[in-house]
Amino acid sequence: MTFRERYDFEALVNEAERLVIEELGRQLELPDHAAICKCQECVVDMAAFALNAVKPLYRVTLLGRIYTRSMDQTEYEVSVGEAVKTAIAKISRNPSHD
């Protein structure tokens, strides 16, 4: 049995992903962003760009509550908001399609 098989790493969750996707959805609905492309490619590119800019926020599902509560939530949420804003600006200016 390999190390990988011996333990359940499915219990690891990157909380950043959930927070970035929620924030991306919120910001894309703002009236300022009405004209920008929201196709599958652009939106996923925006999410990837923002996720690469924020610190990962892994937690273990079983103990998750304890870990996330000890974090400075506000500071982290601000960094997510800024990363998403930058991602929208960057991708909408240079989409990977024509």
Ligand SMILES: [Zn+2]
């Ligand atoms: Zn697009």
